[in-house]
Amino acid sequence: MTETQAGSTLEYLVARCAMGDRIAFADLYQATSAKLFAVLLRILKNEEMAEDALQDVFIKVWHKATEYHVGKGAVMTWLLSIARYRAIDLLRRAKTAVQVDAEEGLEERAANEPDVAELAGRAVDNARLNTCLDELEGPRRACLVLAYCEGYTHDELSQRLGSPVGTIKSWIRRGLKVLKACLDGEGDYRG
Amino acid sequence: MSAEERDMRAAEFVLGTLDGEQRRAFEKQMDHDPALRDLVNLWEARLVGLNDTTSVVQPPQRVWIEIERVIAPGAVDDAVQAPLKTPWWQSLMLWRMTTAAALLALLAVLVPVLTQGPVQGPEALPVYDVVLRDTQDQPQWMVVCDWRAREVAVSRVAAAAPAAGKAHELWLVRGEGVAPISLGVLSGNEIQRSLPANATWRDTKALAVSLEPAGGSPTGVPTGPVLYAAPVSI
Numbered sequence: 022m023t024e025t026q027a028g029s030t031l032e033y034l035v036a037r038c039a040m041g042d043r044i045a046f047a048d049l050y051q052a053t054s055a056k057l058f059a060v061l062l063r064i065l066k067n068e069e070m071a072e073d074a075l076q077d078v079f080i081k082v083w084h085k086a087t088e089y090h091v092g093k094g095a096v097m098t099w100l101l102s103i104a105r106y107r108a109i110d111l112l113r114r115a116k117t118a119v120q121v122d123a124e125e126g127l128e129e130r131a132a133n134e135p136d137v138a139e140l141a142g143r144a145v146d147n148a149r150l151n152t153c154l155d156e157l158e159g160p161r162r163a164c165l166v167l168a169y170c171e172g173y174t175h176d177e178l179s180q181r182l183g184s185p186v187g188t189i190k191s192w193i194r195r196g197l198k199v200l201k202a203c204l205d206g207e208g209d210y211r212g
Numbered sequence: 213m214s215a216e217e218r219d220m221r222a223a224e225f226v227l228g229t230l231d232g233e234q235r236r237a238f239e240k241q242m243d244h245d246p247a248l249r250d251l252v253n254l255w256e257a258r259l260v261g262l263n264d265t266t267s268v269v270q271p272p273q274r275v276w277i278e279i280e281r282v283i284a285p286g287a288v289d290d291a292v293q294a295p296l297k298t299p300w301w302q303s304l305m306l307w308r309m310t311t312a313a314a315l316l317a318l319l320a321v322l323v324p325v326l327t328q329g330p331v332q333g334p335e336a337l338p339v340y341d342v343v344l345r346d347t348q349d350q351p352q353w354m355v356v357c358d359w360r361a362r363e364v365a366v367s368r369v370a371a372a373a374p375a376a377g378k379a380h381e382l383w384l385v386r387g388e389g390v391a392p393i394s395l396g397v398l399s400g401n402e403i404q405r406s407l408p409a410n411a412t413w414r415d416t417k418a419l420a421v422s423l424e425p426a427g428g429s430p431t432g433v434p435t436g437p438v439l440y441a442a443p444v445s446i
Binding site (some may be wrong): 032033036037040042043044045046047050051054055056058059060062063070071075076079080083092093094095097098099101102105106109113114116129147149150151166168169170172173174175178193194197198201204205 | 220223224226227228229231232235250256257258259260261262263264265266267268269270271272274275276278282283284347348405424433437438
């Protein structure tokens with residue numbers, strides 16, 4: 022392994038961050054921040070909140086770099102998870118704090134989103150995941166995508182799709198089980 | 213909770229559909245339930261491809277400037293010229309790059325030496341073999357540290373030569389707040405060095421190799437990142 026090869030991998034950059042290497046940290050930010058920022062924006066729908074969240078995420082990454090290990094999955098998966106969880110926490114907190122009228126907030130968010138049919142049909146690059154998503158009918162697929170990418174709760178999905186919460190919950194669980202069986206049956210879905 | 217229910221809860225946590233309170237409770241549970249965390253990591257890997265439906269958006273420069281300011285107060289905006297937040301040799305993080313396996317191997321070497329009796333005063337000094345590993349846990353250098361003869365022998369296992377204008381420098385790391393002692397630049401495949409008078413085995417916590425400018429650190433302490441390291445005491 023030459024230093025150049027090693028330096029080109031995110032794993033190596035994180036390992037160097039764990040040792041306090043700020044240059045590696047800047048490289049990691051350079052390589053990943055645009056993707057993470059887009060994910061945060063999509064969930065939070067607010068630039069200022071997304072900027073704050075991105076800052077929190079990278080400060081956390083700097084301090085938690087020692088806790089990363091390959092068992093947690095690929096570095097990008099780890100980073101995206103930290104970002105999504107941060108955004109979802111902020112979203113849930115904002116709701117409790119401001120007591121946003123659910124419907125009003127939802128309409129505002131829905132106005133900036135593609136419609137369910139479009140979402141349900143949207144392809145992902147990962148061919149295997151795509152194939153597996155194709156096994157789900159429209160609303161089931163839309164539930165998973167809206168929850169994952171937009172941070173929707175069961176209640177919000179219920180309002181958005183006009184189906185009872187109980188139905189939404191069972192759609193999601195059913196969808197998750199179908200995905201798991203399909204992905205795990207296909208062997209390695211991490212590629 | 214059934215195994216299936218646990219798995220579904222993990223999936224819903226990753227998906228994000230749990231409400232705020234449920235999320236917090238779940239996170240607490242994960243802290244002391246590694247198997248649950250593993251389920252979560254598996255779901256993260258299964259669903260991560262959904263992020264492909266999101267493109268990329270460059271964040272404004274001010275975000276990075278703010279991050280820099282928080283992690284390194286007083287740092288300049290250009291990371292390349294900024295000092296490390298704390299020198300790596302003062303940081304306990306160094307020990308974490310070394311595995312439990314390395315520690316066990318080391319104990320296997322150290323324990324017989326340290327428990328040999330009868331102890332003959334200060335002459336009962338250890339001789340130990342240390343394998344320096346890179347961040348991928350691959351062995352790169354073998355070091356025999358002989359505190360009786362006060363000599364160090366270093367053999368290259370796999371470490372690649374540094375880039376032009378750079379050097380690998382070996383250090384005795386003495387823990388937090390104490391500067392490491394340089395054992396000089398490593399060049400060639402077999403290197404012999406005398407241990408400096410101020411080095412003692414009791415103070416030595418780890419051996420490490422850092423990346424330095426050609427000719428070695430200009431300041432007497434490591435200036436570049438650590439590339440290879442191993443603990444030598446606990």
